[in-house]
Amino acid sequence: MKQNQILTPMRRVRGLGAAHTGTQDFWHQRITSVAAIPLTIALVVIVISLLGRSHAAVVQILGSPIVAIIMLLFIINTAYHMWIGLQEIIIDYVHEDKLKLVTLMANTFFVFAIAFASAFAILKLSFGV
Amino acid sequence: MAELEAGTTTAAQRPRPLSPHLQVYKFMLSYLMSGLHRISGFVLYFGVLLIAWWLVAAAAGPNAYGNFEWFMGSLIGRLVLLGYTWALLHHLLGGIRHLIWDLGYGFEPAEREFLALATIVGSISLTLIVWVVGYLAMGGPR
Numbered sequence: 001m002k003q004n005q006i007l008t009p010m011r012r013v014r015g016l017g018a019a020h021t022g023t024q025d026f027w028h029q030r031i032t033s034v035a036a037i038p039l040t041i042a043l044v045v046i047v048i049s050l051l052g053r054s055h056a057a058v059v060q061i062l063g064s065p066i067v068a069i070i071m072l073l074f075i076i077n078t079a080y081h082m083w084i085g086l087q088e089i090i091i092d093y094v095h096e097d098k099l100k101l102v103t104l105m106a107n108t109f110f111v112f113a114i115a116f117a118s119a120f121a122i123l124k125l126s127f128g129v
Numbered sequence: 130m131a132e133l134e135a136g137t138t139t140a141a142q143r144p145r146p147l148s149p150h151l152q153v154y155k156f157m158l159s160y161l162m163s164g165l166h167r168i169s170g171f172v173l174y175f176g177v178l179l180i181a182w183w184l185v186a187a188a189a190g191p192n193a194y195g196n197f198e199w200f201m202g203s204l205i206g207r208l209v210l211l212g213y214t215w216a217l218l219h220h221l222l223g224g225i226r227h228l229i230w231d232l233g234y235g236f237e238p239a240e241r242e243f244l245a246l247a248t249i250v251g252s253i254s255l256t257l258i259v260w261v262v263g264y265l266a267m268g269g270p271r
Binding site: 030033034036037040043044047048049051052055056058059062071075078082085086089114117118120121122124125 | 167170171173174177178180181184185187188189190191194195217221224225227228231259262263266267268
């Protein structure tokens with residue numbers, strides 16, 4: 001159980017803490033941040049290579065398998081990373097219960113909407129429907 | 130009974146321990162970089178709308194993509210993209226700095242100051258480089 005090594009002794013004694021997930025968010029934020037390093041560099045390269053190109057050329061390049069796969073990975077990884085990040089900000093600064101509930105829910109809705117819209121667009125570009 | 134009374138009152142009346150917040154820390158570059166990491170992350174959260182707009186517009190067709198290009202080509206669009214570029218690269222370098230700390234390195238005072246300085250100097254330099262390369266790729270400013 002390698003993952004248990006990053007659990008605090010208190011978590012092992014008392015279970016998973018107030019959020020019932022222990023250090024999962026912390027750890028997943030680290031995983032997605034490591035993945036974000038090459039994916040962000042790839043995004044910058046892709047965007048620069050598409051600057052000033054016609055719509056037809058952009059569609060062709062964005063829809064090509066390698067670029068589409070990189071963009072999908074970027075979107076999925078970024079969505080999860082930003083979901084954890086904004087949740088952390090909300091938990092730190094929003095203390096009124098109902099407002100906290102609403103903003104946490106809005107965070108989830110926003111992230112899902114962005115991720116699905118972007119992923120759908122990439123797949124449409126790729127499959128050319 | 131004194132012990133019992135003391136036990137019942139302390140739990141309810143003793144102030145709960147609070148985490149130290151912004152005001153107790155001395156202002157330093159590492160403090161500013163810590164704040165900027167969160168602020169740049171917050172900005173990027175909404176900046177991803179640009180990526181989604183870009184992809185959906187490309188998928189929707191030439192007209193939608195033309196609207197996107199028109200906005201990004203405008204002065205406001207370019208400023209937004211410049212800000213997005215910097216926030217992205219700053220958060221990237223700030224994240225690498227945090228990963229270095231997670232591995233247990235870079236906690237000495239001089240190392241902390243160096244990492245903080247490297248983050249801000251690096252993010253501004255990289256932003257300039259990316260924009261110069263971007264304009265060169267387009268065949269010069271237009």
